[in-house]
Amino acid sequence: MTLGLLMLAIVSALASAILLALSQERNWRIAYGPGAGRRDRMRRIGWPFALLTFALCIARDGASFGTMLGLFMLAAVFVTVTLMLAFRPRWLRPVALPFALGSE
Amino acid sequence: MADQPNTSFRPSMNWVHTWAGVVLGALLFIIFWMGTMSVFDREIDRWMQPQTRLASPAAPTTSYDSLLDIARAAEPGKQLTKLTIGTANTRAPFATIHATYADKTRRTLVVDTITNRLIPEPASLGGTGFLYPMHINLILPGVWGWWIVMFAAIAMLLLLVTGVIIHHKIFADFFTFRPEKKLRRSSLDLHNLSGTIFLPFHFLITFSGLMVFSGWYTSIPWYVAPASVGEPVAALINEADQYGHFRREAAGRPGGGVALAPLVQRAEAIWRVRHGTATPADYIDIDHIGDAQGYMAVRGNAPRRMVSDVDEIVFDLATGRIVKDSTPTTTRTVQKWLEGFHLVRFDHWLIRWFYFIGGLAGCLMIATGFVFWSVSRRKRDAQTQPLKVRFVEALTVAAVSGVILATCAYFVVNRMIPEGASPGGFPRFVIEVLTFFGAWLATAVHAGVRQASAWKDQAWVIAGLSVAAILLNWLTTGHHPIAAINRDLWAIVGMDSMLLLNAVVAIYAARRLGQSTLTVGDAP
Numbered sequence: 001m002t003l004g005l006l007m008l009a010i011v012s013a014l015a016s017a018i019l020l021a022l023s024q025e026r027n028w029r030i031a032y033g034p035g036a037g038r039r040d041r042m043r044r045i046g047w048p049f050a051l052l053t054f055a056l057c058i059a060r061d062g063a064s065f066g067t068m069l070g071l072f073m074l075a076a077v078f079v080t081v082t083l084m085l086a087f088r089p090r091w092l093r094p095v096a097l098p099f100a101l102g103s104e
Numbered sequence: 105m106a107d108q109p110n111t112s113f114r115p116s117m118n119w120v121h122t123w124a125g126v127v128l129g130a131l132l133f134i135i136f137w138m139g140t141m142s143v144f145d146r147e148i149d150r151w152m153q154p155q156t157r158l159a160s161p162a163a164p165t166t167s168y169d170s171l172l173d174i175a176r177a178a179e180p181g182k183q184l185t186k187l188t189i190g191t192a193n194t195r196a197p198f199a200t201i202h203a204t205y206a207d208k209t210r211r212t213l214v215v216d217t218i219t220n221r222l223i224p225e226p227a228s229l230g231g232t233g234f235l236y237p238m239h240i241n242l243i244l245p246g247v248w249g250w251w252i253v254m255f256a257a258i259a260m261l262l263l264l265v266t267g268v269i270i271h272h273k274i275f276a277d278f279f280t281f282r283p284e285k286k287l288r289r290s291s292l293d294l295h296n297l298s299g300t301i302f303l304p305f306h307f308l309i310t311f312s313g314l315m316v317f318s319g320w321y322t323s324i325p326w327y328v329a330p331a332s333v334g335e336p337v338a339a340l341i342n343e344a345d346q347y348g349h350f351r352r353e354a355a356g357r358p359g360g361g362v363a364l365a366p367l368v369q370r371a372e373a374i375w376r377v378r379h380g381t382a383t384p385a386d387y388i389d390i391d392h393i394g395d396a397q398g399y400m401a402v403r404g405n406a407p408r409r410m411v412s413d414v415d416e417i418v419f420d421l422a423t424g425r426i427v428k429d430s431t432p433t434t435t436r437t438v439q440k441w442l443e444g445f446h447l448v449r450f451d452h453w454l455i456r457w458f459y460f461i462g463g464l465a466g467c468l469m470i471a472t473g474f475v476f477w478s479v480s481r482r483k484r485d486a487q488t489q490p491l492k493v494r495f496v497e498a499l500t501v502a503a504v505s506g507v508i509l510a511t512c513a514y515f516v517v518n519r520m521i522p523e524g525a526s527p528g529g530f531p532r533f534v535i536e537v538l539t540f541f542g543a544w545l546a547t548a549v550h551a552g553v554r555q556a557s558a559w560k561d562q563a564w565v566i567a568g569l570s571v572a573a574i575l576l577n578w579l580t581t582g583h584h585p586i587a588a589i590n591r592d593l594w595a596i597v598g599m600d601s602m603l604l605l606n607a608v609v610a611i612y613a614a615r616r617l618g619q620s621t622l623t624v625g626d627a628p
Binding site: 006026061064065068069073075076078079 | 278279280281283297301302304305408409450452454455458461465
């Protein structure tokens, strides 16, 4: 149960970090290439995922530890996504695909 | 990065950030590094004090009365008057006793609570006896170290706030790291990245660090809380004993003698009901033993709560009655929450590791801030003010890689000198501390001579020392990582893997520095 919640929280945090990163023009270019993504849509999905991360962490560990765990987890995935953008940007491409604008 | 203070707001904040950083960065790095080590201070203890690598007790219960007997037997013929007991827990699987006798003799005893036998006192200060004190007061004599660390913490808050102000686009920094760019740019990226992503942690850890000693600051003799701070706060800080611990004088006539263990169990039962979760006693303070006014204060710490040991129940040892059961004020609970946040005594391994990572991020932020300054200055000032640039660069190397190297040397020498040996007449723990400072001094001299090539040299030495520490631990204790896993010695597994990681990172850094076309005078 707690392991399951932890895994869900990690996935949710990763989704949030990747979407918020790709919603920035510079990162989109690095990960996907020219053109632009559906920036608003990525933000509209990315932020709720950040909130979901906190909810899952609090469900696992209670308010005190859960809030801290959520903060730390988001920090950790932000670092992970930043390093992916720096060294393995193409790994983010699959996430970017559904948000690419048709013809570009 | 203006030399002269600019009167408009953002440039003036930039000026403050730059100069406070350059002047205090070395000190801040040392405090952050030692604090990061202190997250795992008990684990470092287990590694440096192999005789304490015991199996975790299934339950922390101890026959507290037999600890009294052990303390009495340690100094035959002397009257035991005072005893404090740190109970066994998963991270420190033994009881630590501080005994005081009628003639003021003091003894520290370590007791295996499963066999009730004394463990020979380790000839090493380990993490809790050296790295942690370095974090809180730089082991300077008297009150100087405390004041210096306190001002450093205030400076850190100032640096965090000014750092936020001088940044235009905080959120863009979250994902920006460009290792392919020039050193000046990529070090600034790392500085901003580690600074912004961990900002909440860095702010709270610095602020809570200040607040741990809030009682101490306000106990300055001339300080009287002004009425304007409001009654609860004034009451708290004007309290005769800042930490609210129970004290009373001895009666001078014999008494006491109630069995201790049932009293401790009673306190634990009260807390279990009050908090709805198991709250074992973690610290016991017995005073005036054998006197009619003898008492025992029991403090509890629920390992699954953030708040540190706010509960204290005091028993009269003549009657076994409760003489004080603390009900903390709101102010004190807040202070205790901040203290609990800072001291990380709770039992949550994931968060403990995140503290470690957050601490390392703080170290990285300070180090890259330094590198950015040096690289920016080098071109401009190398001709006009070569001494200034050279001095700050040497200071940076000594403060960053020098402290890391000295810490590794501290570990290595611990495993090189056998327990009980005293080369040159010094006990081993003295040699360990001398090695730390000797190695540190050497890195400073080396940095002054070799300038920026010192980074590469010292990275190789750090890698070598880390590997040597792992091998020496294997040779002297037989606990290589696999053996440690089989024996559930997770402290040793963790310590060895961090040393290995340290070696890998150092080798990577050294190779990168070796390949780079940076001229002499360039940092990593």
